[in-house]
Amino acid sequence: MRQSSVRGDRSRRRRRQPDAQELGWDDSLYEDKGVPPDAPGWTPPEGSAVPADDGAGNGDGPDDGGHRKGGRPRKGKGRKVLRWTALTVAVVIVGAAGAGYWYYEHLNANLRKAPRSLGGGGLKKPEPNAFGQTPLNILLLGSDGRNSKKDIELGGARQDADRKPLADVEMLLHVSADRSNMSVISIPRDTRVTIPQCTDPKTHEVYKQTTAAINQSLQHGGPGCTLATWQELTGVYIDHFMMVDFSGVVDMADAIGGVPVCVDGNVYSHDSKGHGSGLKLTKGTHSVQGVQALQWLRTRYGFEDNSDIGRTKAQHMYMNSMVRQLKANAKLTNPGELRDLAEAATKALTVDDGLNTVTKLYDLGGDLNRVPTKRITMVTMPWVYSPGGEYVLPKPGDAEQTFALLRNDTALDGKDRKKKPAADPKASTPKGQLEVVVQNGTNSTVNGPASGRAKVVQQQLANLGYGAASTTSVLTSQADTTLTYHGADRRGDALAVAKALGLPKSAVRESSSATGMQLVVGNDWRSGATYPKQQDGGKSADKAPESADALNGEDTKACMKVNPQYTF
DSSP: OOOOOOHHHHHHSSOOOOHHHHOBBBBGGGGOOEEEEEEETTTOOEEETOOOOSSOEEEEETOOOOOGGOOBBTTTOOOOOOOOGGHIIIIIGGGGGGSOHHHHHHHHHEEEEEEEEBSSSSOOOOOOOOTTTTEEEEEEEEEEOOOOOHHHHHHHGGGGSSSSOEEEEEEEEEEEESOOOOEEOOOOOBBBBEEEEEEEEETTEEOOOOEEEEGGGGTTSHHHHHHHHHHHOOOOOOOOOEEEEOTTTHHHHTTTTOEEEEESSSOOOOOOOOOOOEEEOOOOEEEOOOOHHHHHHHOOBBBBTTTTTHHHHHHHHHHHHHHHHHHOOOOOOOOHHHHHHHHHHHHHEETTSSSHHHHHHHHHHHHHTOOGGGEEEEEEEEEEEEETTTSEEHHHHTHHHHHHHTTTTTTTTOOOOOOOOOOOOOOSSSSSGEEEEEEEOOTTTTBBBBTHHHHHHHHHHHHHTTTTTTOOOOOOOSSOEEEEEESGGGGHHHHHHHHHTTGGGGEEOTTTTTTTEEEEEEETTTTTSSSSOOOTTTTOOOOOGGGGGGTTOOTTTOOOBBBBGGGG
16 A cells, blocks of 8 residues: 555656566575574685785785785775775675565665765767667775674684775776677776865865875765766776675675686685785685685685786676576566665665666666676776886876776777768868867866966867858866767768868767857967867777787686795
């Protein structure tokens, strides 16, 4: 029975939610795996190794901090690299609870919400393409917070229980506008970046702009500051964030019967100094679940150069393999166990205020599921070590190339390459009659706006014969200069304007929402009347650079390289 007219109206507006059987899921495979590692009285399953940690942050468990080259850790830095996998639970499963509207209301109440962005200014959301489609960008965060007894039991480092959490796992998930492909880019947690000024939405404390490791951005008011930091670094507009603080996500591997992973040699992530996760595998492919899945995702000492770079790659392999397993094998149909899982998942999530209901999460899951596995590409931001190897920096050229691909909605796998384009159409409108509105898009959160840019470029257009060009005083922010128009018959005119200003063809874009022709002067053109010449001649890259170490979602032969110091 509906208890009020208001609730009745809300009930009538909602869409019917699919039940578990309609979705073909079966979570009867989920089992209680017992108390987490490091809990009082915990013992490892037969045949598995105990995660090593000395309690001072010197292992590969959640206490382990630091990505420093050569394996030298920082003290007291917490880690729970596995938590982001709860997203799979939340996004794909939570919509299938199948217990009716009031249960959905209950799950909605479980979700924790926070403002999308805490930085000032902000980027301009991309205009829809010619078909009215826009890409979807979601920031996935895993925090190392110890805000519950179970988190402390699993995470150790009880002395850090009152420390503000760090965003030790950060991945940007980009789904193309047509939903044909997905790109995931990870940034190592110790990457030195500019963290913009942020204001804590609860305490109203103002954190001044600073330069620090990107994982510290979470301590400057919450996930909204991490989102603002990513936007400033990448120039990519981010629609949503999802942050997970969930100690039992390894159950996902158990639910699907384990996740296959591969090592190219025997590995034992353990040494006399207490470094290591305890992972012990022989050369080849193994299906990991429970404690071993947790160890795999924690392992730094034992993979590649014993740094976070290798650990990130191992996470990509695990995530790809898990997606393949889910698509092939997972069947969650037991309503009771499914509800339990939905409860745990929603209680674990902090989402932005635009993604604040399980219905929205379910719809998001539908978008993600449309992407075929073979069009999923995972990369690590191209990086270089800082002098001394204490932290990493974005690699000049390659990092920006990777970010630009996302901004331009170009798949990182290189499969968006077009056939030879048709000849460019000719301009059809006399220069003096072509109305072009110029807007200043240099309102950078960090650098502030470059004053008068719209007027300078409008005057240049007038000098070139475009006397009907005008300006708008509304400031916005975007990384790249763009010239948008509506209707295929206007492309010739737009290309003529771009050529006159020295803009590359990639800056010219048809948009279904454009009401006229609009030129937004981006942060790539903060001075001068003519667009600066590009080192690559204005040609846009069509795939991720080699330094991004791309991994395809269907690569079943990928193996982690074992560091010879941690073999047996």
